[in-house]
Amino acid sequence: MLKSTGALSLAPGAPPPNIVFLISDDHTAADLGCYGNAAVTSPNLDRLAAELQGA
Known part of the structure; x- marks a missing residue:
């Protein structure tokens, strides 16, 4: 899988x-707090999603 993304052909x-x-x-995206589910606590995935959105 990594070879198909070019990740192994770095400079x-x-x-x-x-x-x-x-x-x-x-699970689906609807099961995560970062996608608006107020009943689910997923702080680590929420933080990762926030960091990736800023990338």
């Missing part, structure tokens, strides 16, 4: 990319 001396895979078998 010499370039820092490796930060890649995070989140795998779940039974």
